[in-house]
Amino acid sequence: MDLSLDAGTLSFQAEVRAWLASHVRPLSSMDTAGGFEEHRSWERLLASERLSVVSWPAEFGGREASLLQWLVFEEEYHASGAPGRVSQNGIFLLAPTLFAHGTDEQRARILPSMARADVVWAQAWSEPEAGSDLASLRSTAVRSDGGWLLRGQKTWSSRAAFADRAFGLFRTGPGERHRGLTYLLFDLRAPGVTVRPITQLDGEPGFAEIFLDDVFVPDHDVVGEVGDGWRVAMSTAGNERGLTLRSPGRFTAAASRLVELYRKNPDPALRDRVVDAWIGAQAYRLHTFGALAQPLSGPAASVTKVFWSELDVALHETAMDLLGEVAPGWRDGWLFSLSGPIYAGTNEIQRNVIAERLLGLPR
Amino acid sequence: MMFTLSSEQTDLGGVLHGFLGAGRTDLASLGVDEVSDPVDLVVVFEELGHHAVAGPWVESLAVVPALRAEVGPGPGAGAGVGVRAETGAGAGAETGAGPGVGAGAGAGAGAGAGAGEASGTWSVAFPPLLPHAVEADHYLLVEGDTLREATPTTELPSIDPARRLHELSAGQVLATDVPAARAFDLGVLTTSAQLLGLGRAMLEMTTEHAKARAQFGKPIGQFQAVKHHLANVLIGLEMARPLVFGAAVTLSSRDVSAAKVATSDAAWQAARTALQVHGAIGYTAEHDLGRFLLQTRALRTAWGSPSMHRARVLEAL
Numbered sequence: 001m002d003l004s005l006d007a008g009t010l011s012f013q014a015e016v017r018a019w020l021a022s023h024v025r026p027l028s029s030m031d032t033a034g035g036f037e038e039h040r041s042w043e044r045l046l047a048s049e050r051l052s053v054v055s056w057p058a059e060f061g062g063r064e065a066s067l068l069q070w071l072v073f074e075e076e077y078h079a080s081g082a083p084g085r086v087s088q089n090g091i092f093l094l095a096p097t098l099f100a101h102g103t104d105e106q107r108a109r110i111l112p113s114m115a116r117a118d119v120v121w122a123q124a125w126s127e128p129e130a131g132s133d134l135a136s137l138r139s140t141a142v143r144s145d146g147g148w149l150l151r152g153q154k155t156w157s158s159r160a161a162f163a164d165r166a167f168g169l170f171r172t173g174p175g176e177r178h179r180g181l182t183y184l185l186f187d188l189r190a191p192g193v194t195v196r197p198i199t200q201l202d203g204e205p206g207f208a209e210i211f212l213d214d215v216f217v218p219d220h221d222v223v224g225e226v227g228d229g230w231r232v233a234m235s236t237a238g239n240e241r242g243l244t245l246r247s248p249g250r251f252t253a254a255a256s257r258l259v260e261l262y263r264k265n266p267d268p269a270l271r272d273r274v275v276d277a278w279i280g281a282q283a284y285r286l287h288t289f290g291a292l293a294q295p296l297s298g299p300a301a302s303v304t305k306v307f308w309s310e311l312d313v314a315l316h317e318t319a320m321d322l323l324g325e326v327a328p329g330w331r332d333g334w335l336f337s338l339s340g341p342i343y344a345g346t347n348e349i350q351r352n353v354i355a356e357r358l359l360g361l362p363r
Numbered sequence: 364m365m366f367t368l369s370s371e372q373t374d375l376g377g378v379l380h381g382f383l384g385a386g387r388t389d390l391a392s393l394g395v396d397e398v399s400d401p402v403d404l405v406v407v408f409e410e411l412g413h414h415a416v417a418g419p420w421v422e423s424l425a426v427v428p429a430l431r432a433e434v435g436p437g438p439g440a441g442a443g444v445g446v447r448a449e450t451g452a453g454a455g456a457e458t459g460a461g462p463g464v465g466a467g468a469g470a471g472a473g474a475g476a477g478a479g480e481a482s483g484t485w486s487v488a489f490p491p492l493l494p495h496a497v498e499a500d501h502y503l504l505v506e507g508d509t510l511r512e513a514t515p516t517t518e519l520p521s522i523d524p525a526r527r528l529h530e531l532s533a534g535q536v537l538a539t540d541v542p543a544a545r546a547f548d549l550g551v552l553t554t555s556a557q558l559l560g561l562g563r564a565m566l567e568m569t570t571e572h573a574k575a576r577a578q579f580g581k582p583i584g585q586f587q588a589v590k591h592h593l594a595n596v597l598i599g600l601e602m603a604r605p606l607v608f609g610a611a612v613t614l615s616s617r618d619v620s621a622a623k624v625a626t627s628d629a630a631w632q633a634a635r636t637a638l639q640v641h642g643a644i645g646y647t648a649e650h651d652l653g654r655f656l657l658q659t660r661a662l663r664t665a666w667g668s669p670s671m672h673r674a675r676v677l678e679a680l
Contacts, residue, residue, distance in 0.1 A: 001402050002366070272670070284602065289366040306594075356590070362585045
């Protein structure tokens with residue numbers, strides 16, 4: 001066992017740290033029209049240094065960084081207080097799917113514009129009657145000349161209020177639940193699309209409803225085989241639940257901030273919770289280092305999803321208890337932490353997955 | 364960066380698992396008393412915990428060798444204390460009895476320790492953090508950086524009847540400037556590893572119970588309330604584990620304490636859940652669970668309480 005960083009990773013770390021120190025500045029919320037464009041500009045600035053997608057192949061805008069280097073990048077990124085990633089849905093959810101199931105044409109067309117945030121992607125999974133039970137979704141794609149026509153309604157679509165395009169699952173064929181679904185990409189400004197922003201607890205439209213009324217999707221925007229959408233979507237669902245959506249750097253940075261906050265407001269009754277938040281972040285960090293050698297299986301990603309989402313709530317709740325009602329710099333993170341146990345598959349669903357697929361308890 | 368066990372380390376755990384599972388505790392026959400690498404020690408102690416092996420193993424295999432490492436070479440095995448694992452045949456796992464301490468340990472211990480030739484098990488106290496010593500053939504006492512011989516006086520009851528504790532009376536000084544802090548941290552680390560193994564064992568036995576035990580016409584493991592309890596136990600153990608191995612790599616007080624805090628909580632959560640899911644049978648002396656539960660509770664506060672270790676982590680941040 002060895003936790004040391006090699007020379008290449010150390011120099012990459014130094015470069016990233018220095019660049020961030022001279023470029024990070026506060027931006028408006030990405031869930032406002034103006035803030036969204038500020039975040040798009042920030043992504044372009046990152047991309048100009050090939051820092052927006054460090055682990056990708058160079059031809060798509062990356063640096064072919066190792067997973068370890070990506071983790072180091074994330075640690076530096078969050079420690080620097082850099083802005084949230086408006087391109088996150090595309091980079092961490094759609095891109096891994098395209099690497100695994102897309103065509104060369106799709107990768108060449110879609111990934112470079114994603115890396116530069118020329119196209120910002122929203123996700124379109126949930127429907128009014130299909131949340132945790134995603135396989136009960138009802139929106140359809142009907143065959144049309146040279147493509148498909150989308151009909152139905154998606155909801156809780158993160159970033160959809162201001163994003164350019166979206167990806168989701170649609171019912172294309174016979175069969176029930178997981179069968180007959182297809183993974184499709186569509187333009188949020190195409191004729192027939194109506195986006196209704198939904199205001200979240202923080203007062204801003206972080207997600208939206210999407211109404212689809214015969215929205216045309218060309219054949220080249222089908223990802224994977226027609227009818228194989230469930231498998232295509234789930235093969236990279238672990239990216240959302242486990243390793244990539246919420247990198248450890250996010251929590252180690254927040255835990256360090258919490259320790260600083262405690263030093264300024266040392267309430268001994270909250271000491272244990274502060275320490276436990278730091279330990280939890282450290283545990284997730286080390287666990288992820290372990291996953292570099294032995295990648296997580298899908299069900300194992302359920303373990304980390306429950307862990308980081310509950311850690312995030314505990315960490316932010318502790319900060320709120322230290323600060324009281326006036327909590328500058330912590331309110332947004334606290335509110336967002338409360339959504340963690342819900343999105344990317346509720347923690348109840350994840351616990352079922354853990355019990356049935358890791359422990360082998362009967363369904 | 365290579366944060367994973369080598370195949371040799373994985374094999375070591377597997378061999379120990381089979382060995383202990385067969386009811387054997389003569390660890391010296393496997394050469395376990397020659398293990399000194401902290402990661403290897405974690406592997407060994409996770410398995411000792413996995414089988415709830417009682418006895419002064421943390422002391423004999425991890426802490427005393429570290430204390431004696433700089434006292435100077437002696438004629439005995441290893442670092443000069445000649446730690447040899449000699450437990451009686453009936454000691455152990457099945458009976459829940461303490462270690463089968465060899466007869467005649469008392470009189471010869473002092474001289475033997477000094478000469479580095481004594482065989483048998485060793486124990487040590489580090490007052491005030493670790494005021495009492497687990498019963499063994501020979502005793503040492505660490506005060507600051509001074510290492511002394513010691514003799515057991517009053518026997519004290521542990522909440523775990525398989526752990527017998529003694530107050531110590533200080534004897535002659537064996538060495539000054541011993542690496543006391545490192546030895547103490549090795550005690551904390553290996554105790555954390557034991558807690559991890561104890562937690563795993565309780566999760567395994569409880570999962571099997573939940574599959575086999577039927578109520579309301581179906582296995583209780585089919586009820587979501589039970590599933591979610593067990594999923595939480597798995598999450599706690601799975602996420603405590605890397606802290607233990609991380610601490611073995613760095614051996615910093617901060618990391619060792621973090622591992623102890625996390626494994627204490629995860630293992631105790633495993634114990635409570637195990638008892639709840641087993642129901643009344645788990646609360647009987649007939650069932651094996653109690654042995655694991657009681658040892659977990661004792662080790663949770665041995666080698667420093669969770670509160671003391673949280674304070675150490677915060678201090679280091």
